[in-house]
Amino acid sequence: MQKLLADVKTKDELTTYMALNILEHELTQEKHLIVAWRDQAKGNHRDVSHLASSQEEADTKLILHAKEATSAGATIISIHSQDTDVLVLALRRYPELCRNVHFVTGTGQRRRSISLQPIFDALGSSTVAALPGFHAFSGADITGRFSGMSKRKCWKVFVDMDPDVMAAFGQLGTMQNPSEAQMDLLERYVCKLYLPKMDLTTVADVRWHLFKKKQAQAESLPPTHAALRAAIMRAHYQALIWSVDVVANPELPSPDDYGWYLVEGQYRPVMTTLPPAPEAVIHLVRCSCAKTKCSSNRCKCRKAGLRCTELCSCSEGDGCDNMPDDDVGQDDDDDEPSSDDDE
Known part of the structure; x- marks a missing residue:
């Protein structure tokens, strides 16, 4: 049974069955419901064909529906999810939603409701705008993370960075490709992540310093310049997807030019385009x-x-x-x- 339920086709058929039947159940007739599945959406009280969406992830569809609920006059919105991605996206869109928005997370007795307004006010608009880029860069569902660097440590360095670096995170996903200046600023952030008390600005210098002074192993070193560029491109592409979370049918570029390559029908990350070190250093x-x-x-x-x-x-x-x-x-x-x- 477990293998059957884990099958992609079974999940798809079960989701469709539940979506179509929940609207017809007698217990739901007195409630206004909107159900979305695949690229379709249906309501039991009004036409919601404009919510039929080609977005692949539920993360972004939740934000799409929250924005639509606000437009329809909702004054209280509760977004239920256990995914950090959804919290980050909801905070970024908070100025476009009604004032009383809660993020409900956890399960059973550990479920809790978090009001977004105090968090937004405490962080400020510039930091909130940079959150999706930071989350994608420091480790989201599909972008990976820096070895040995927890989200907490990444966050601590992030909030202490100067406004230029913060703006660089905020610009991820807002244009077709990140600029060289933006990449340099993100590289500066990575340098601070590994050597907080030093003012090195290139990962090459950080790698050399850690290797020379501490003989640090590969997993303790920051990525090479080439590997970091590929990671930035993947974070940028994820931020691109998130940037159109309120668009039902967004047009997105192919991942091929954003740190991914296609092998046997599956996309895999480009780890680096260069060897990790010169031959002389590898055989040092x-x-x-x-x-x-x-x-x-x-x-x-x-x-x-x-x-x-x-x-x-x-x-x-x-x-x-x-x-x-x-x-x-x-x-x-x-x-x-x-x-x-x-x-």
């Missing part, structure tokens, strides 16, 4: 010499015919005999004044 040799000054072939770098780097343990001490010549020269220049300084 790193020595742990601390006292021998890397003067013999016991040094892994010297044995491999390579110069020591900042990643080696010897870089923390003095007098490595295997440092690149330009580094030695640079140290000399820094330690001794030039002839011009002497004069």
Whole structure:
């Protein structure tokens, strides 16, 4: 039975059966009901053909119907859902809905009703406008999330960002493609997410810093520049879908140009268009010499015919005999004044 109910065709037929029969049930005759399923909508008290929608997700259809209820004169609206997406979209559309809107979530005895107005007033219009973009970027149902970064941590960094970064989140989904300036601002947010106390602005610098100082593993590093661009495009596409949640039959572009590619009839995410690191770094040799000054072939770098780097343990001490010549020269220049300084 469980396998039968999980079948897509069974779900579709069951939903259609329930939608058509609920309006004809005697217990519902004294209530004004509107039922939506597939790309259809039907009411028991008036024509609602304008609500027949091609939207694929119930998340956006709930907002579509809430907006229509407001237009029809509703003064109290309760939106029932357990999905964060719906709460985010409802908050974004709150100025277009009646004043008394509640988000009802939970199940059984743990069900609770949340008034949207206090949340909207506390956050402010600019932050609320940026919520869908932030939610898509930090991890929604289909956009993925940053490894090791909880929603709480993403939110803490988000609310502390400057207005330019906040505006960049708000612009996701509002145009055909994000601009280069917008992508740079979102990259700055990711840098703060991984290194809150530093002012690095590129993920390449953050990756190098974490790798050099902490030898951080791949799952602890931010995405590469190429991987981040693909993630931004996926978040932008999700925000595009959400931006037309009050349009019954929106026209959306193909996902192909937004961080997705089609394989055997299914879309899969583009993880990156470049290797995660240069070949030399992937096969990096790193020595742990601390006292021998890397003067013999016991040094892994010297044995491999390579110069020591900042990643080696010897870089923390003095007098490595295997440092690149330009580094030695640079140290000399820094330690001794030039002839011009002497004069």
